[in-house]
Amino acid sequence: MSSVLYDIPGPKAKARNATFGVVASLVVIAVLGFIGYRFAATGQFDPLKWSWLEYQTIQLDLLNALKATLSAFVVGAALALVFGAVFALARLSDHAWLRAPAAVVVEFFRAIPLVILIFTLYYALPKAGVTVGVFWSLVIGLTLYNGSVLAEVFRAGVEAMPKGQSEAAYALGLRKSQVMTTVLLPQAVRAMLPTIISQLVVLLKDTALGFLITYQELLFEARYLGGLGEFGRPIIPTAMVVAAVYISLCMLLSWLANYLERRNRRKVRYAGAAVAKPTVAETQDELKIDTLQAE
């Protein structure tokens, strides 16, 4: 494999790489081994610390917690998609009185930390006489933040459509709304689907913020179970179980995003655009998608 940095290795480099490989394996094994050793030494693999998994009530509680996480995700995702679509359309509007306020709203919610947003909804609104509760504080926060990001994603998708698409549609006599809904949006959504799903992964990860305002989701449950004295306060085992659940859910969604992206790229190649490897522009788009997820 040749890359920008390394040539295809010759015999000498091959030997050197093999040595590095052995050393690296040893280091990786040592690190994992040390972690495992510390776990064992502090009794994390004690049967007692895992016995909570056998109780039906606890299993049901965990299931309820998972349901709480997922319901915040589903409601948040649905509302964020709607919010994103509405504000993307507003930002693409020909009327400045619609465009300007929409831009301010989107930029505002993207700039402030989601935690602050959720805290405002949870701590400050009740003082102003509006009580929204834990669930809706979390969901509204998720909606406003992720909806604003999605609005930008939708807008970028529509703006990336070749001009000929809308020009041809107008030439056929379609109205403005028809051009948008029948020509531009379907193509834009298709092209941006991987990015949209990546953003949904972010939303799923952010449901864990509910923990900070005592929404009874997975982390909350893990904290509670981890403090139970009769199981020897198994916070590490509970954290491991909950982590496994979160990571597999997110990986599943990420995998879907990657799959869709690969499929999109293949479609482009079939269409005759004939670029086997991603162009510079594409890799730069990828860069953007990657950084989006950091939030």
Next chain:
Amino acid sequence: MIDVLVNNWPLFAEGFVSTIELFALAAIGSLVLGTILATMRVSPVPVLRTAGAGYVNIVRNTPLTLVFFFFVFAYPRLGLVELSFFTLAVVSLTVYTAAFVCETVRAGINTVPLGQGEASRALGLTFPQTLISVVVPQAFRSVVPPLTSVMIALLKNTTIAAGFSVHEAGAITPALSERGEPILLGMLWIVIGFLILVLPLSAMQRTLEKRWRVAR
């Protein structure tokens, strides 16, 4: 409106100072760790590549709150070096952000066309020379704007530390709530504080993106 800020000035000042400290330390940490991970991911040694990819895939799919949860609640049980909440928060933010820094740097290196490296090797440049005078200057341009986004995200993510006993800007709200101050006004100041921190960064990112996109 200004009363809330003046009456609780120490609360606001300490909050934002520790936010900036968290941000600065975690930024340095994650840039270093992220770059090491990126070198692992582009290295010709398969074991290193797999280890780097494994780290990135796991960390990227973990909620930051869970990373905090692990370091703040679970790590002390392992009987290792005792660390303060602040240090644990810096570690959590570093571990999490490093995965994104790694991906950004790696993607940046990949934007440099293969021919650039081959041509410089054909000219007889050594590995450090290729790296320093050919690859890095080109990769740098495409890395810095997205890296700024990652850093903005890090800055905003520092607020999660509020939920884990670190008194930074995110912790101002619950504190105000406890004191019975008008929180909505207090929130306004926190938001303004963050806008002051974030907007210059995103303005810089936009300028760099525009300027360097043309240059290519």
